[in-house]
Amino acid sequence: MLERVLRVLEYDKMKDQLLPHAGSTLGKQRVKQLKPSFDFAEASEALTRTSEAAKVVRLKGNVPLGGLKDIRASIKRADIGGQLSASELLEVASTIYAGRTFKQFTEQLVEDEIDLRVLPEMMSEVDPPTALQREIQQAVDEDGSLLDSASSELRQIRQQIRSHESTIRSRLESITRSTSGRKMLSDAIVTIRNDRYVVPVKAEYRGSFGGMVHDQSASGATLFIEPESVVTANNQLREAKTKEKYEIERILQVLSGLVAEETELLSIITEVMTEVDFMFAKAFYGRELRASEPSLNEHEYVQLKQARHPLIGEDEIVPIDVELGGAFSSLIITGPNTGGKTVTLKTVGLLTLMAQSGLHLPCQEGSTAAVFRQIFADIGDEQSIEQSLSTFSSHMTNIVTIMEKLDFQSLVLFDELGAGTDPTEGAALAVSILDHAFQAGAKVIATTHYSELKGYAYNRDGVVNASVEFDVETLRPTYRLLIGVPGRSNAFAISSRLGLKSSIIDDAKKQISTETNQVENMISSLEESRKQAEKELEEAAAFRAEAEELHAELTGHLEAWQEEKQRLLQSAEEKAKKQVEKARAEAEDIISYLREMQKNNPSIKEHELIDAKKHLDQAEPDFAPKQKQKPKKKQADSDQLLAGDEVKVESLNQKGQIVEAVNDKEFTVQLGVMKMKVPKKDLVYISRPKPVETKPMATVRGRSSHVKTELDLRGERYENAMAEVDKYLDAAVLAGYPQVSIIHGKGTGALKKGVEELLRSHPSVSESRTGSQGEGGSGVTVAKLK
Structure with missing residues (x-):
């Protein structure tokens, strides 16, 4: 029975297409032996192997499979003591080379971190005897003659x-x-x-x-x-x-004896490389068909998306969508001759056989195929390439066998069920056969011309009508499969388009029963509804695509604007920083110059220079990311702003202190080392300093009271420690301390020496000494400030 199914579904013709993709005689023999598996685990493993080979083909393009020869008879003869010819030995060396080359190729794939399972496992069994290959190649040339060497x-x-x-x-x-x-x-x-x-x-x-x-x-x-x-x-x-x-x-x-010693390894190489060649033959065939890996199941569920028959040319085939075994287990396809009903049957049947043979299917990604335990097909009409018009008796002989063997794990394909006999009896017999198959749980696809079967699907759950579309305008089939819509005969429409008188057509319509007319009208209505739904779906898809494109465009513009804004802000900040750094450098030069002048002019006080330097630091703008602004404080009236008040100049985003009021609408504000006149409306009151007793350096001490009278340098690196001492002395002078202690520890003495040298040269230090026993001893240096 299986041989007949393979023949009518043209399985061997599919294998003829697969055959040239095998690279060796052994691979071609393996293709010729190919048959579908009816075991789910076996079929799944075969499909996994094909998918892994397809992944390698997709990533690497070419695969090193050359050199494999059929050496089984040669190594068997060598094993029993026979002498091999030079050409036979050359084939042995070539096969060893093929195994070694592909093993290296597989190892490289693993090193490239390509996710593989099957190939590494297979090639782990291969251990090519390279010494034997070398001995043969040193003795035999490429033409099969022995070399002088x-x-x-x-x-x-x-x-x-x-x-x-x-x-x-x-x-x-x-x-x-x-x-x-x-x-x-x-x-x-x-x-x-x-x-x-x-x-x-x-x-x-x-x-x-x-x-x-x-x-x-x-x-x-x-x-x-x-x-x-x-x-x-x-x-x-x-x-x-x-x-x-x-x-x-x-x-x-001698060389034959060496071959006999490696018989086991050579047999493994031959066997594994034959399977590898077969795997990649299926992968290359799948690439030629633009095929994809289906998901396999053992629940008798089939969903083929945009399926194409592999034996029909690309310029002729119309892809179809087929589903079976989910919401319904029987599909009744009706429609005119030459409309594609038989092609649909053969497509489903052949693709199922291909999936169970471990082949990829010429379908869209996401297709599903089932592993059936049995596949039956009764196909044979004037369109069949394999056989001529079958008689009713031959059809029934085949159907009898099918009815005896089918079960719930079977796929059954009926072409023109009940044809070849009286239409009334044929239709009744077709209904009975379909009922029997449905009750047995088989998955059935049947084609028919009988109008009685159109109503069959409406009366039974799990059975659905389908049809092949026919364009009345062009009088040509579109070959599209429409599931859920029964086919129309279109005889009257075709006759009218061909010029048959309307009076004759009207008389013919009168001969048809009311029920038949109602069915035809219902089918016509369903077709119109389907076309309208498809049109609206296309329009909705177009609108959605346009909206998605517009959304993507606007998102791109927004991102570009944000990037440009950020770039401009960053550019402005960098420019401002450079200006500030330049001004700061100039100010530092001026202060250094003033220090030099101080040596000759004692009237310039050190704490005034330090204070100016501190104001310069405070005047530097802050370029940290701006936080969300808090509500502005309420501006004060002119009589509320007093000299010494801390305010914020809004236009400059800087804090300062009021020096004096120029008039009711303008104040002089100290901003760092600068004084400037600022309009009252540009000022925001912040705080007012608390009154303090009038004492010498009170203001300075109040501002710098956080400075300690000692500086601990222990654990600091030399360069950092010297910088810390310099800053600390400025702060201590500003705080008005007469004496400070520098804690440097004993250690190696380098830090102490550096501190003493810095103190001797510092303009704010009058003298320095090592701390007494109560002050920390030699680990502390005490400095008296001017």
């Missing part, structure tokens, strides 16, 4: 042969060049007869030429004579060639 004895013998041949040719050529020789010879050449070098002598000079006759021409006018002068050399040549033959046989026997 096969053995030192063979090299020596062949040198003798060449020497003897050279001697013989030299002597014979001297005869052909001589005047007397040219007279007696029919042609001035040297030739071979019976493995001996001879010259062609005219028959009339036989008596005068001498030597041994080995042959004569057909006419008898020429005799092929071995002159006496080369008889000895010819004998020596023959003896050397005999030695060469024995030596070659000895070498071949």
Whole structure:
């Protein structure tokens, strides 16, 4: 039964397409042996292997599969002591090379972190005997002849042969060049007869030429004579060639023995590489079909998306969507002849067989195939390539067998069920057959012309109508499969388009029963509704695509604007920082200059310089990311702003202190080292300092009271410690301290020495000394400030 199903579904023709993709004779034999598996685990493993090979093909393109030969008979003969020919040994070496090359290729794939499971497992069994390959290749050339390097004895013998041949040719050529020789010879050449070098002598000079006759021409006018002068050399040549033959046989026997020692490894290489070649043949075939991996299930559920029959050309095929085994288990396809009903059956059947054979399917991604335990097909009409029109009896013979064997794990394909007999009886029989298959739980797809079967699907759950679309305007089928819509006969519409009188068509319509007319009208209404729904769906899809495109465009513009805004802000901040750094550098130069002047002009106080430097630091703008602004404080009236109040200048985003009021609408504000007049409306009141007792340096001490009278440098690096001391002395002078302590620890003494040198040169230090026992001893230096 299976052989008939494979034949009618054209499975062998599919294998003929697969065959050229195998790279070796063994791979091609494996393709010819291919059959679908009806075991889920086995089919799944075969599909996994194909998918892994397809992944490698997709990522690498070409795969090193050349060199595999069918050496099974050769290694078997070597194993029992037989001698292999040079060409057989060359095939053994070629097969070893194929296994070694592909093993290296697989290892490289693993190193490239390509996710593979099957190939590494398979190639882990392969251990190519490279030493044997090297021995064979050193002894046998690419043409299958033994090389001189096969053995030192063979090299020596062949040198003798060449020497003897050279001697013989030299002597014979001297005869052909001589005047007397040219007279007696029919042609001035040297030739071979019976493995001996001879010259062609005219028959009339036989008596005068001498030597041994080995042959004569057909006419008898020429005799092929071995002159006496080369008889000895010819004998020596023959003896050397005999030695060469024995030596070659000895070498071949030795190499055959080496092959016999590696019989097991060679058998594994042959077996594994045959399966590898077969895997990649299926992968390359899938690439040619633009096929995809289906998901397999054992629940008899099929969903093929945009499925294409692999034997129909790309320019002719119309992809179809088919589903079976989910909401319904039987699909009844109706429609006119040549509309594609049979192609639909064959597509579902052949693709199911391909999936169960471990092949990828010519479908869209996401398709699903089932692994059925049995597949039955009764297909055979004038469209079938395999057979001519079947009779009703032959159809029924096949159907009888199907009915006896089908079960809930079966896929059954009926083409023109009930055809070939009386329409009424045929339709009744078709309904009964479908009922029996449905009750058995089989998944069924049936095509029919009977209008009675159109109503069959409406009366039974789990059965759905389908049709192949026909364009009445062009009088051509579109080959689209429409699930859920029964097919119309279209006979009246076609006849009208072809010019048949309307009166004849009207009379024909009267002959049809009311029920039939109602069914036709219902089908027409369903088709109109479907077309309208498809049109609206297309329009909705177009609107959605346009909206998504617009959304993407606007998102892109927004992101670009945000990036440009950020770039401009960053550019402005960088420019401002450079200006501030430049101003700061200039101010530092001025302060340094003033320090130099201070040495000559004691009226310039050190704490005034330090205070100016601190104000300069405070005047530097803050470029930290701005936080969400808090509500502004309420601006104060002119009579509320007093000298010394802390305010914020809104236009400059800087804090300062009011020096004095110019008038009701303007104030002089101290901003760092700068004073400027600011309008009252540009000022925001922040705080007012608490009144303090009027004492010398009270304001300074109040502002710097956080400075301690000692600085701990322990654990600091030298450079950092010196910088810390310099800053600390400025702050201590500003705080008004008369004396401070620098804690540097004892350690190596480097830090102490650096502190002492810095204190001696610092303009704010009058003197320094090592701390007393109660002050920390030699680990502390005490500095008195000016």
